[in-house]
Amino acid sequence: MDLLEFIAAEATGDLFPWAAQVRAAERFGLTLGRVEETALTHGLMPARYQRNRQTISVERQLHLFRSRAVIIGSGGLGGYLVEELARLGVGNLVVVDPDIFEEHNLNRQILSSPALLGRSKSAVAAERVAEINPAVTITPLQVAFSRENGREILTRADVVLDGLDSITTRLELVDLCRELSIPLVHGAIGGWYGQIASQLPGDDISPSLFGSWSEPRGIETRLGNPSFTPAVVASLQVAEACKILLGEGESLRNRMIFVNLLDMEFDEVLLEPAPAAVGE
Template sequence: MELYDFITAAAPAGLFPWTAQVEAAERFGLTLGRVEEAALEQGIMPARYQRNRQTITVGNQLRLCRSCAVIIGSGGLGGYLIEELARLGVGNLVVVDPDIFEEHNLNRQILSSPAFLGHPKVEVAAARVGEINPAVTVTPLQLSFSRENGQGILAGSDVVMDGLDSIATRIELAECCRGLSIPLVHGAIGGWYGQVASQLPGDDIVPSLFGNWSEPKGVESQLGNPSFTPAVVASLQVAEACKILLGEGESLRHRMIYVNLLHMEFDEVLLEPPLAAVGE
């Protein structure tokens, strides 16, 4: 029996069960991701994504399956970004972070636990994705992002997610994305507050947000970070990434959402497009 015949026979209601996906991978010597892609190519939705169907078509689920997202930072924001992108079905994730989990991470970083103290964040992230969606391929890179290695890390990706806490590195990331014409979804948090914006090819928005900031870290070093702020901001970032990958909806291009959870306010801030983007 050919792979496509197997998938069709296993999905009479148009949903491909996980147990059948695992069996197909073993029988035909394929990765779980390739089997998932084959099902979607036939217009059959893997059953794990059935609650996506009213929001995301089978064709768009296939686009997500074939997409690659790079997450820079796998801490407060990054952990939620990784979790949600994997559950959404983005097929390839590259996770970049040089750090290990420490005790001060436990209050907010979803991938952290006492059992993982001292473990590299990227290795824990890869293991977590393997638990929740083994069809997703994860490339863990335990290193610091920089202008020097940025092109090699980002090349071939479809969207980049900002989970950083260093202003200087964030600006270098934005510059690399601009040079490679890769969309960047920016997120930052501090205390009750956060912000989200998208820098699309041709734009230079993110550096302008921090042009007058002289400290190496953002306001989180002064305001702290409770558990809920990274969850909210990361979810907004993933929604932005999903729209960008699928070419749907209206992105936050030249706009920023400022989140004030203390007073439960979400404000839109218009960002002046830089000269390089005018007329595009």
């Protein structure tokens, strides 16, 4: 019996159970990801995604599995980005963060806990993904993103998600994604408030991101962040990334959503497309 025959025999209707996926990996000496891809390629939905299938077809689930998302930052926003992308079934994740968990992270960063204080955020992200969806391949990088290392980090990325807290680094990320024609989903938070926008190839959202704000870090340095704001904004970012990867729906291209959870208001602002540089 080969792998495909095993998968077909173990399937229940059009679903392939997790226990059978584990047995297949052990029996044939394969990764869980390889087994998952084989099942999806032959029209079977891994049972863990069965609640996706009324929204995301088997073919689109396969596309997500074959996609590569790079998450820059694994703290307040980034932890939720990693969690949700892994559960969604995006098959290749790169998580970039130079920091370790500190006590002030415990109020809002989903990957943090008292037992993990002092641990690398990117390493903990990798352990979390291995726990919740071992079929996903994750590459943790305990480095600070910069223009100097950015091209290597973003290699083969299908989408990039911004979980940063430095305006300077954010603008470098926006600029590099524009140069490399990689879709970017921006998110920022502060107190009760947040903002989300997408930059698709050919766009430049940098003039619209922070207005007249001149400090190197965002407004969260003044307002802090409660537990719920990063969860809301990161979820909207993941929805944007999913649409971009699947080519479905209407993205936030040339518009930004401002989130005001204190008054429960969501405002849309149209962004003026930046003029193309000479030669573009």
